[in-house]
Structure formats: C-alpha cells, structure tokens
Amino acid sequence: AAGVIQSPRHLIKEKRETATLKCYPIPRHDTVYWYQQGPGQDPQFLISFYEKMQSDKGSIPDRFSAQQFSDYHSELNMSSLELGDSALYFCASSLGRAELFFGSGTQLSVL
C-alpha cells in the first residue's frame, strides 16, 4: 500500500540558509500535518492543511511557511535557518479525523 513520501531524507544546511521539505500524502487523504521532533523529544505539531487550506497552526516559527498544492502534496519552507532548527521533520496524512499515517521524516542538520 502507498505510504506518505517525504523528500529529501536528509538535508544539511548552513545558518541563515533556506530549506524546502516536501511531502506526498497517501492518495485520497485530505489532510496533511507537519511535525518537528528534536533529539530525544516528542513530536511537536507545526501546521496542518485540509483540502489545501490551512486548518490549524501550532508552534511554527514565523520563519517557516507551508502550503498544500492542488495535487495535495505539501511543502514546508524554512528560511533564515538556525542551529536550533536541526531536527527530524515528519509529515503525516489522514482521511478526515481518522488516524494519522507518518512518513519516514526528513532529518535536517543546520551547521
């Protein structure tokens, strides 16, 4: 069965650079979520989209933005990167309020 696809798997950036993470949800899932997981931490909710509209916003910094496109894939854009942005970024998708299915994550390292 198709799963949530995230790219890239690993990303290395320097401070003040920008990064774009991509997420392809499970086909026919209408909701996409982004989570950030720091080392040894539990995942923290960043933002979610339902049918291409932002549905909720969590602890997402103003330097970050995200959108969902017409083909339902989503991108998380991160600017002015800081050392503290180094984390595992997960995308998840769901059909309505059913359970979330997570991608394998993008490991972002900011040097």
Place this chain on the structure above:
Amino acid sequence: AQSVTQLDSHVSVSEGTPVLLRCNYSSSYSPSLFWYVQHPNKGLQLLLKYTSAATLVKGINGFEAEFKKSETSFHLTKPSAHMSDAAEYFCVVSDPIENTGFQKLVFGTGTRLLVSP
C-alpha cells in the same frame, strides 16, 4: 484541550517477559487514543487505535491496549517481549479543533523500551 501523560520515560524488560507501558490521558469527552512506535532513525508507525468501539484494542506485533474510562488510562501491553520491540513508544490523543471537523495529535513524552537477552 486534551493531554496525555506517559508515566515512565524508560522501561527495561528481559526477552520473553511481559511489557507494560503506562499512559494516562485527560479529556472532556470520549477521546480517540493511539499508540505509535518509533524505531531509531525511523518514522512513526501506528501500533493500535481506540475510537470508542471495543475497549480492548489489539494491534500489530502482539501488542494490545485497554481503554479504561474510570481510570483515564490506555496502557499498552504485550505478553512476551522480543528484542525487536526495543524502540520509543508514544501514547497519543486526538485533540479535535473546536467548531471544525479537524484534529491534531497531542503526543506524550514517550517511553523508551529496552529489551535485554
């Protein structure tokens, strides 16, 4: 808002012995609850879910959890641990967003399960 508390940050068991990972939640109404497992450097995999049907929920890899409303608990158990069960386990509650049909998941802080030979 919903919240979830995982009572143990680490649990150590021997292979072949039972596993108990504890989780308590707070909710103003009947919640949806989940257990996710995360192996090192891997994504989050759904183990099982409770969504107001049967209170004893069976999941993958021999895990099960029992929803106890009176105790506001959703503990995860397995009769016999396997080395491959060593991972981080997250108890998660679905937090509906008011006046919408949307939700977000609220994660517990995780329990690291260590399995020794």
